[in-house]
Amino acid sequence: MSDQHDDHEPHPGIIEDSGPSEYELRAKAMEDLLVAKGICTREEVQREVDLMDARSPSDGAKIVARAWIDSDYKAMLLADAHTAINELGFHLPNTTPQLDVVENTDTVHHLVVCTLCSCYPRMLLGRPPDWYKSFSYRSRAVVEPRAVMREFGLAIGEEVEVRVLDSTADLRYLVLPKRPEGTENMTEADLAGLVTRDSMIGVTTPRTPEIAAA
Amino acid sequence: MPRVHDRGGWPTNEPIDRSDHQLMDWERRMDALHGVLGAKGLRTTDEMRRAIESLEPELYESISYYEKWTAALEILLLEKGVLSKEEINQQVASIKGQE
Amino acid sequence: MATDAPVKYRLNELVKVRVASPPGHFRTPTYIQGKTGQIVALCGVFPNPESLAHAGSGTPKQPLYRVEFGQSEVWAEYPGPVKDKILVDIYQHWLEPVETPVEP
Numbered sequence: 001m002s003d004q005h006d007d008h009e010p011h012p013g014i015i016e017d018s019g020p021s022e023y024e025l026r027a028k029a030m031e032d033l034l035v036a037k038g039i040c041t042r043e044e045v046q047r048e049v050d051l052m053d054a055r056s057p058s059d060g061a062k063i064v065a066r067a068w069i070d071s072d073y074k075a076m077l078l079a080d081a082h083t084a085i086n087e088l089g090f091h092l093p094n095t096t097p098q099l100d101v102v103e104n105t106d107t108v109h110h111l112v113v114c115t116l117c118s119c120y121p122r123m124l125l126g127r128p129p130d131w132y133k134s135f136s137y138r139s140r141a142v143v144e145p146r147a148v149m150r151e152f153g154l155a156i157g158e159e160v161e162v163r164v165l166d167s168t169a170d171l172r173y174l175v176l177p178k179r180p181e182g183t184e185n186m187t188e189a190d191l192a193g194l195v196t197r198d199s200m201i202g203v204t205t206p207r208t209p210e211i212a213a214a
Numbered sequence: 215m216p217r218v219h220d221r222g223g224w225p226t227n228e229p230i231d232r233s234d235h236q237l238m239d240w241e242r243r244m245d246a247l248h249g250v251l252g253a254k255g256l257r258t259t260d261e262m263r264r265a266i267e268s269l270e271p272e273l274y275e276s277i278s279y280y281e282k283w284t285a286a287l288e289i290l291l292l293e294k295g296v297l298s299k300e301e302i303n304q305q306v307a308s309i310k311g312q313e
Numbered sequence: 314m315a316t317d318a319p320v321k322y323r324l325n326e327l328v329k330v331r332v333a334s335p336p337g338h339f340r341t342p343t344y345i346q347g348k349t350g351q352i353v354a355l356c357g358v359f360p361n362p363e364s365l366a367h368a369g370s371g372t373p374k375q376p377l378y379r380v381e382f383g384q385s386e387v388w389a390e391y392p393g394p395v396k397d398k399i400l401v402d403i404y405q406h407w408l409e410p411v412e413t414p415v416e417p
Contacts, residue, residue, distance in 0.1 A: 020240065021281070022306075023277065023278075023280075023281040023284045023285070024238075024240045024284075025306045025309055025310065026284055026288060026302060026306055027240050027243065027244045027247075027280075027284045027287075028240065028243075028309055029302050029305035029306045029309060030247070030284075030287060030288065030291065030297065030302060030305075031243060031247055032305055032309075033297055033301055033302065033305055034247075034251075034291075034296075034297070037296075039251075039254070039256070039296065040247075040250050040251065040254065044250045045243055045246045045247055045250055046246075048245075048246035048247075048249045048250050049242045049243060049245075049246040051249075052242070052245060052246065052249070053242070095253075097259075098356075098357070113222075115220070115221050115222035115223075115342055115344075116219055116220060116221070116222075116263070116340060116342060117219065117263055117266070118279070127237070127245065129232075129234050130231070130233070130234055130235055130279075131230050131231060131232050131233075131234075133279050134230060134231065135221055135224070135226070135228075135275070136226055136228040136229065136230050136231070137230050138221040138222065138224075139221045139222065139223060139224040139225075139226045140226065140228075140230070142222040142223055142344065142399060143222070143223045143344075143388050143391070144391075144392055144393075145393070145397070146392070146393045146397075147392065148230065151229060151230055151232075152230075152232070158393075158394050161394075161396045161397060161398065162384075162393060162397045162398075163381075163397070163398045163399070163400060164384075164397075164398070164399045164400065165399075165400045166222065166342065166345075166399065166400070166401045166402070167402065168340045168341070168342060168401055168402045168403070169340055169356070169359065169362070169377050169402035169403075169404065170356075170359050170362075170377065170402075171356055171377075171379075171402055215334075215343075216342070216343035216344075220342055220343050222342045222343070222344040222345075223344040223388065258365055258366075258368075260338065260362045260365035260366040261365070261366055261367070261368060263338060263362075263366065264337070264338035264366035264367065267338060294368075
C-alpha cells in the first residue's frame with residue numbers, strides 16, 4: 001500500500017513561521033514540472049482557480065429563493081436539480097457529480113455530511129468550509145446531529161424528524177431550507193439574502209428578516 | 215476496525231471549530247490542479263480518495279487538507295509514471311535555491 | 314458480456330449491509346455495516362468505485378441505493394428521538410436481502 005513512502009517523508013511544517021512548508025514546495029514543484037512537460041498550462045490552472053473562486057453560496061441562495069416563491073420551480077428542483085439549476089442560468093457541466101436537493105419542512109430537517117472524505121456540492125456552492133472537512137464534524141454529525149446543530153445555534157424540537165445524509169457515493173446533496181416566517185412580502189433578491197451557506201448544509205436555518213435587517 | 219479516513223461515529227467530544235481560514239494561494243492552485251488534471255483524465259476522484267486513504271494514519275491525522283491533496287497527487291503521478299520522485303525533489307531544491 | 318449488474322432491490326424493500334473490510338478502496342462506512350435499512354431511492358447505476366480507484370474499468374456497474382436507517386438502530390446510545398434517520402448511499406454489492414420472518 002505505502003510503497004511510495006520508502007524515503008523520509010517531509011515533516012509537516014511546524015518549523016519556521018515564515019517560508020513555505022515542504023508540501024507547499026512539492027505542490028509548486030509538481031505544477032512547475034507538469035507545465036514544463038506540456039501536460040497542463042499555468043493559464044489552465046489559473047482559469048480553474050478563478051472558476052472555483054467565482055462559485056459561492058450566493059448561487060445556491062438564488063436557487064433557494066426561486067424555489068420559495070415558485071412552487072413549480074421547487075417541484076422541478078426536487079425532481080431534477082441539474083435542469084432546474086441550469087434554468088436559472090447556472091451552467092453545471094455534464095461531468096459534475098449528480099446533485100440532489102432535499103427539502104426541510106415543519107416535520108423534517110436534513111443535515112448533510114461526508115464521513116469518508118469531504119464530498120460537497122462544490123459545483124454550486126464553491127469550496128466547503130474547513131469545519132465541514134474536520135474530523136469532529138465527520139465523526140459527530142452522524143451520531144449526534146442534534147448536538148452538532150445546537151453548537152451552530154440551532155435547536156430542533158423533538159417533534160421534527162432529523163435526517164442525516166452521508167454522501168458516500170456519487171451524489172451530492174443540497175438542503176432546501178424552510179422559508180422563514182414573516183417573509184411573505186419580501187422580494188426574491190431579499191429572500192436570497194436570508195439564505196446562508198450553513199443553512200444549505202443543514203447545520204443552521206436561514207436568517208430571519210429581523211436578523212437580516214439588524 | 216475502521217480505517218483512519220472512515221470517521222463516522224469515531225468517539226470524540228471535540229467541539230466543532232467553526233473558524234474559516236482563507237485559502238492560501240498554493241492551496242487554491244492545488245485545488246485547481248486536481249480539477250485540471252481530472253478534466254484531462256489524468257486523475258479521478260476515486261483514485262484520489264484511494265491515495266489519500268493510503269496515507270499512514272499518523273500523517274493523515276496531522277497534515278492539513280490540501281497537504282493531503284498534495285501527498286495524494288504525488289502518489290498518483292508517480293504511480294502513473296508522469297513524474298518521478300527524483301524530478302520532484304530536484305525541482306523542490308531548485309525552488310529553495312531561488313529563495 | 315453484461316457491464317451492468319441487474320437491479321436487484323425495489324423501493325421500500327428492507328436490506329442488510331454486508332460486514333467486510335476488503336483491501337483497497339471502498340465506500341461503505343463501518344458504522345452502517347451489519348445494519349438493516351429500507352430502500353428509499355434507486356439512485357442509478359454507477360461504475361464501481363472500488364475498481365475505478367485503481368484505474369480499473371469500473372465494471373460491472375452497480376446499482377446505487379439511498380438506504381434509510383433508524384438512528385436508534387444504528388447507534389446503541391443515540392441521544393435523539395426514535396424517529397430520527399440516517400440515509401447512506403450504498404452500492405448493490407454491499408447489500409443483502411432481509412429474510413421475511415415466517416409467521417407461526
